[in-house]
Amino acid sequence: MSEIIPIGPYHPLQEEPEFFRLHVEGEKVVKLEIELGYNHRGIEKLAETKSWDQVVFLVERICGICSTSHPAASTNAMEDLGGIEAPERAQYIRTIICELERIHSHLLWLGLAGHFIGYNTVWMWVWKYREIVCDLLDKITGNRQSYAMFKVGGVRRDILEDDIPWIRASMDKLKPVLDLFKGAVMDDPVIRARTRGVGILTNEMAKQYCVVGPTARPSGVAIDVRKDDPYFAYGMVDFDIVVLEEGDVFAKAVCRILEMYESVKIIEQCIDKMKPGIIDLKIKELPAGEGIGRAEAPRGEVYHYCLSDGSNFPARYKVRAPSYTNIASNEVACVGETVADAALVLAAVDPCYCCTERLVVVDHDNRREQVLQGNTLIQLSHERTKQIRKELGV
Amino acid sequence: MTWNEIKADIKGAFDGKILKWHEHNDTRIYVDIEPADLVEFSRYIFEKLGSRFIIASAVDTPRGGIEILYHFDFFKLPQVFSLRVFLPKPKPEVESLASVIKGTEWIEREMAELFGITFSNHPNPVHLLLPDDWPEGNYPLRRDQ
Numbered sequence: 001m002s003e004i005i006p007i008g009p010y011h012p013l014q015e016e017p018e019f020f021r022l023h024v025e026g027e028k029v030v031k032l033e034i035e036l037g038y039n040h041r042g043i044e045k046l047a048e049t050k051s052w053d054q055v056v057f058l059v060e061r062i063c064g065i066c067s068t069s070h071p072a073a074s075t076n077a078m079e080d081l082g083g084i085e086a087p088e089r090a091q092y093i094r095t096i097i098c099e100l101e102r103i104h105s106h107l108l109w110l111g112l113a114g115h116f117i118g119y120n121t122v123w124m125w126v127w128k129y130r131e132i133v134c135d136l137l138d139k140i141t142g143n144r145q146s147y148a149m150f151k152v153g154g155v156r157r158d159i160l161e162d163d164i165p166w167i168r169a170s171m172d173k174l175k176p177v178l179d180l181f182k183g184a185v186m187d188d189p190v191i192r193a194r195t196r197g198v199g200i201l202t203n204e205m206a207k208q209y210c211v212v213g214p215t216a217r218p219s220g221v222a223i224d225v226r227k228d229d230p231y232f233a234y235g236m237v238d239f240d241i242v243v244l245e246e247g248d249v250f251a252k253a254v255c256r257i258l259e260m261y262e263s264v265k266i267i268e269q270c271i272d273k274m275k276p277g278i279i280d281l282k283i284k285e286l287p288a289g290e291g292i293g294r295a296e297a298p299r300g301e302v303y304h305y306c307l308s309d310g311s312n313f314p315a316r317y318k319v320r321a322p323s324y325t326n327i328a329s330n331e332v333a334c335v336g337e338t339v340a341d342a343a344l345v346l347a348a349v350d351p352c353y354c355c356t357e358r359l360v361v362v363d364h365d366n367r368r369e370q371v372l373q374g375n376t377l378i379q380l381s382h383e384r385t386k387q388i389r390k391e392l393g394v
Numbered sequence: 395m396t397w398n399e400i401k402a403d404i405k406g407a408f409d410g411k412i413l414k415w416h417e418h419n420d421t422r423i424y425v426d427i428e429p430a431d432l433v434e435f436s437r438y439i440f441e442k443l444g445s446r447f448i449i450a451s452a453v454d455t456p457r458g459g460i461e462i463l464y465h466f467d468f469f470k471l472p473q474v475f476s477l478r479v480f481l482p483k484p485k486p487e488v489e490s491l492a493s494v495i496k497g498t499e500w501i502e503r504e505m506a507e508l509f510g511i512t513f514s515n516h517p518n519p520v521h522l523l524l525p526d527d528w529p530e531g532n533y534p535l536r537r538d539q
Contacts, residue, residue, distance in 0.1 A: 324501075
């Protein structure tokens with residue numbers, strides 16, 4: 001008996017409108033169809049009506065979680081177009097903001113993943129300690145989200161000398177917290193049983209689907225724009241990229257946790273190396289031509305392309321967010337999993353869908369439709385975790 | 395392979411098929427080719443040279459056609475290698491790359507509906523972002539509409 005389970009199109013918690021149609025036989029997923037476009041905002045077209053400075057603000061509105069990765073790629077593209085190199089201090093400040101954002105974004109995902117598999121303690125603890133990072137961003141930029149720090153040729157606000165001891169202290173506070181989460185995820189037998197070998201994306205498929213970031217690296221694809229095409233201050237600091245081989249949900253979680261340690265390392269080095277200086281070149285205009293900018297967002301490579309005819313507005317602006325390639329890979333990663341696990345696999349890519357709005361079961365043979373609420377899916381997932389707990393006797 | 399080796403390899407393999415080789419700077423390379431050579435070229439750099447497809451971007455140019463840039467990079471190298479093809483109006487058409495690189499499937503669907511480009515032999519030529527009942531022949535990112 002083959003059934004179709006549509007999931008979506010709107011997930012209120014993370015506001016990610018996607019629609020998944022799971023074809024299932026019994027409990028097993030045999031095929032996944034993905035539909036997009038429920039919230040297409042036409043930002044590329046809109047960008048053609050904005051001045052270069054406004055485009056940086058506009059692209060900051062693309063994502064509410066990794067809000068600085070689009071301005072990062074955008075300023076990179078415009079600086080590539082104009083052959084501009086921002087001052088060194090600005091590059092360090094940009095790097096610090098990007099890495100703080102990576103930590104808070106990974107913590108957000110970890111919390112939701114914890115909630116989804118029924119570990120609400122993990123969820124609450126992670127989000128409690130995420131506040132350390134959000135407070136830092138608030139203090140440095142004036143905002144917890146959408147920082148408006150980046151501009152072509154520099155940054156808008158400096159990091160004050162008075163704030164530096166506090167940033168250092170916050171990093172020190174964060175390290176034991178990361179140890180705690182690392183232990184909570186990597187040493188927990190239930191989480192292991194629940195996520196190991198689930199939703200494997202093979203190295204070959206990762207390359208075929210051209211996936212990026214923490215969806216590619218756990219599948220043995222060693223890509224990271226920070227290392228491959230160093231921008232900002234990434235060429236001036238020492239860090240490692242986390243590459244794993246398994247490609248399952250567990251590897252994706254471990255990859256994100258280990259990456260946060262590297263982020264802390266990068267931030268500390270930036271603070272050490274940062275010297276007083278100017279933070280902005282005050283660019284007045286950009287020439288005609290083409291520019292390409294990349295940045296490593298928490299979810300992977302963000303890619304921006306701009307075409308200029310020499311006017312104050314882009315003639316064409318193209319944005320490729322990491323989820324655009326990552327979501328498509330679920331077509332293969334979900335196949336063969338149960339419905340409860342498939343939901344976890346979809347979430348592991350981190351267009352977190354833990355908050356499925358509704359779920360419709362269509363029985364092909366009987367032409368029967370059954371509408372279930374989104375929390376049923378979370379319940380399914382919790383039950384699966386409980387069952388594993390019972391089996392393991394913990 | 396270093397970038398210079400890759401560059402020599404590509405120039406050697408496609409001698410005479412490269413219309414223009416433009417290096418904006420050390421890391422941003424734009425190469426113009428004929429649309430008919432696109433699949434062969436992409437297959438060569440994807441399968442033989444192990445490149446990674448990043449994305450494609452189309453633009454409606456005042457030159458009377460649509461220009462597509464297929465952006466690639468080579469793992470561990472900072473270079474972005476962009477293949478440019480020009481498709482004249484009124485019927486811009488090019489062979490789909492989906493049989494070579496699975497990751498091109500969505501962006502080709504997107505370009506097809508937004509620019510009215512026909513990707514021949516595409517495995518699933520349906521709308522990606524626009525609704526299914528979107529009026530035929532109405533392409534939002536075309537400048538002549």
